[in-house]
Amino acid sequence: MAFQLPELGYDYGALDKSIDAQTMEIHYSKHHGAYVTNCNNAIAGTEWDDKPIEEIMANISKVPPAVRNNGGGHFNHSLFWSILSPNGGGEPTGALADDIAGTFGSFSAFRDQMNTAGATRFGSGWAWLIVGPEGKLAVCSTPNQDNPTMDIAEIKGTPILGIDVWEHAYYLRYQNRRPDYLKAIWDVMSWDEVATRYAAAK
Ligand code: MN3
Numbered sequence: 001m002a003f004q005l006p007e008l009g010y011d012y013g014a015l016d017k018s019i020d021a022q023t024m025e026i027h028y029s030k031h032h033g034a035y036v037t038n039c040n041n042a043i044a045g046t047e048w049d050d051k052p053i054e055e056i057m058a059n060i061s062k063v064p065p066a067v068r069n070n071g072g073g074h075f076n077h078s079l080f081w082s083i084l085s086p087n088g089g090g091e092p093t094g095a096l097a098d099d100i101a102g103t104f105g106s107f108s109a110f111r112d113q114m115n116t117a118g119a120t121r122f123g124s125g126w127a128w129l130i131v132g133p134e135g136k137l138a139v140c141s142t143p144n145q146d147n148p149t150m151d152i153a154e155i156k157g158t159p160i161l162g163i164d165v166w167e168h169a170y171y172l173r174y175q176n177r178r179p180d181y182l183k184a185i186w187d188v189m190s191w192d193e194v195a196t197r198y199a200a201a202k
Helices: 021-043 054-056 065-082 094-106 105-121 176-186 191-201
Strands: 125-131 139-141 158-164
Touching: 021 065, 054 065, 054 158, 065 158, 094 105, 094 139, 094 191, 105 125, 105 158, 105 176, 125 191, 158 191
Parallel strands: none
Antiparallel strands: 125 139, 125 158
């Protein structure tokens, strides 16, 4: 069963307070679309072509580089669209909020750490909030389309929030100002979805 683009769940213009419609359309239909197509082509006829994306990620050291880049791209972007919402913003509540405050000191300290992880990622990559192997929250960053579920990842865990810091994610509106994009993205963060992923990962 070939991978497919997931439903976006909102219009291209729905996140406009943080991400413009043209960026969303190109990012979703062209960039993510190409990752899906290229991943499907790379796994076609191999032992991986009927495996869930999670299993492919966990065995990424055994697959060709095209699967690492494009399968990683499919996994990462599927998560990314899901944790954004036109109704997002504000701060988390409940157990996730308590854990963030306990781990990082405060919500704003956590957000600063995420923004720093994204801003200091040289070139292209992602900033992540993960639930680590011992159930502890941590912030980390990966290059290109790598992610913390890959067996080759330096820091491993289950990502519950990921921010794309490739230039294609923000360049049309923010040009070279990646920190401004990072500041704005919290206004469309779906804490409901992040909390659901947090509960599942714990
Ligand atoms: Mn992207």
